[in-house]
Amino acid sequence: MGKLIERQRNVLDFTLSSLLRRKGKNASLFLVYTLVVFMLASVIFFTHAIKREASIILQEAPEMIIQRSVAGRRDLIPVGYLDEIRRIRGVTSASSRLWGYYYDPVAGANYTLMVPDKFEYEPDSIIIGAGISRTRLLYQGDDLEFRAFDGSMLVLQVQDIFPAASELVSSDLMLISEDAFRGLFGIAKEYATDLVVRTGNPRELATIALKISKQLPDTRIILREEILRTYDSIFNWRGGMMVFLLAGALLAFLIFAWDRTSGLSQEEKRETGILKAIGWETSDIILMKFWEGLVISLSAFLAGIVLAYCHIFFTHSMLFAPVLKGWAILYPEFKLIPFIDPSQVATLFFLTVVPYTVVTIIPSWAAATIDPDTVMRT
Amino acid sequence: MRKSNLFLFYLASNLTLLLLLFAHASFQELHAVPLLRENIELVKRLMLSDLCLFTEASYTRHLTQADLHTPFQEHPVCLEHFPSGSILMPPEMLKRPYGKID
Numbered sequence: 001m002g003k004l005i006e007r008q009r010n011v012l013d014f015t016l017s018s019l020l021r022r023k024g025k026n027a028s029l030f031l032v033y034t035l036v037v038f039m040l041a042s043v044i045f046f047t048h049a050i051k052r053e054a055s056i057i058l059q060e061a062p063e064m065i066i067q068r069s070v071a072g073r074r075d076l077i078p079v080g081y082l083d084e085i086r087r088i089r090g091v092t093s094a095s096s097r098l099w100g101y102y103y104d105p106v107a108g109a110n111y112t113l114m115v116p117d118k119f120e121y122e123p124d125s126i127i128i129g130a131g132i133s134r135t136r137l138l139y140q141g142d143d144l145e146f147r148a149f150d151g152s153m154l155v156l157q158v159q160d161i162f163p164a165a166s167e168l169v170s171s172d173l174m175l176i177s178e179d180a181f182r183g184l185f186g187i188a189k190e191y192a193t194d195l196v197v198r199t200g201n202p203r204e205l206a207t208i209a210l211k212i213s214k215q216l217p218d219t220r221i222i223l224r225e226e227i228l229r230t231y232d233s234i235f236n237w238r239g240g241m242m243v244f245l246l247a248g249a250l251l252a253f254l255i256f257a258w259d260r261t262s263g264l265s266q267e268e269k270r271e272t273g274i275l276k277a278i279g280w281e282t283s284d285i286i287l288m289k290f291w292e293g294l295v296i297s298l299s300a301f302l303a304g305i306v307l308a309y310c311h312i313f314f315t316h317s318m319l320f321a322p323v324l325k326g327w328a329i330l331y332p333e334f335k336l337i338p339f340i341d342p343s344q345v346a347t348l349f350f351l352t353v354v355p356y357t358v359v360t361i362i363p364s365w366a367a368a369t370i371d372p373d374t375v376m377r378t
Numbered sequence: 379m380r381k382s383n384l385f386l387f388y389l390a391s392n393l394t395l396l397l398l399l400f401a402h403a404s405f406q407e408l409h410a411v412p413l414l415r416e417n418i419e420l421v422k423r424l425m426l427s428d429l430c431l432f433t434e435a436s437y438t439r440h441l442t443q444a445d446l447h448t449p450f451q452e453h454p455v456c457l458e459h460f461p462s463g464s465i466l467m468p469p470e471m472l473k474r475p476y477g478k479i480d
Contacts, residue, residue: 012382309399328434337414
């Protein structure tokens, strides 16, 4: 056993010396390989973490949202619909939601205005998200002017700011009193933005939804399950799209690796020829090539993963952030929770190390079967 | 020092680093539980349906509330908002067929 290990170590020593003799070439291969692993790992870590966080946070989203469509457009819903809904068996409670968007021309951003169930402040107060505070430089006690539906100005005072830790759900959110909201948009008391229904038994949701759509045919129902599925599919596709784009880079890298291992330089051919002439077997050369591949792929794989983790979870996805922010003026500054598991590392291993090993097997075998006499003569 | 020893040392330190990252991840997960609970409570209390991820336009803010009239709200030749306009799939419920095509 000890002899076998010593043999492997000797081959590894020789392989490392051989790799160091062609420093530039191998360093460039290592760098490109590390970059490919880094990008793929960053995408996988980012999408998995954000998807998991979305599924956890939205588990308490409304069970059922009912909206009204008029002439094919979403419209305000009469609060009177609540009585009909409450009469349906299985409905525990039903309430209305008042929310909407307000475009602030000063910041060039859209705010989400929402009336909470209980607003414990003065009617002319607002509570704002940390993103709004950061963009408009608004702090507790500051006034914010709104242009109402009739052109009049409405001044509301910032009473509180949502904690920065909740930015993923509250960055552009503004809580406002019902009177101020209705006054701002000119919405009558009899109307709400949409309705929210709670049921005692989640298994009855589909039946209740069917009953509501039959009794109130101008409504559209959104279930919590659909909300969660939407986020799951968005991030799946988002991950998928980025992985698809990166697949091009991976393919280019594999072609590069193939080219590097198949197009042996004169020096490499001479080295193989000399090794065979002094008694190395074909199997020994293949073993050396195996170690060569392993040294490069394992080193690059581990370095790429460690760098990707640092990129996503220590630098707040520094490279992805500008792309994700896009046109947004108000963008949440959230820190992703590192939800990672060994299966992600295994996926990355199969996406990067295995293809590299496969494309380098044939060139390695071709290199190992070189005729020493021919090589040394040329 | 033998080169193989140096390489094995490099591999071992990388593996240790990887294990430390896993430890860091599980520590951060535990540490984030109260924060997640607060956010879940906020979602429950305010009856929120969406994450604040794409704020560039009103129709990209609440992805789950999107309807079939969501696209082209600015004007028909308007460039789509980036990145949401180019990388988002329609919500599941909009992918349901409205009737048999044949």
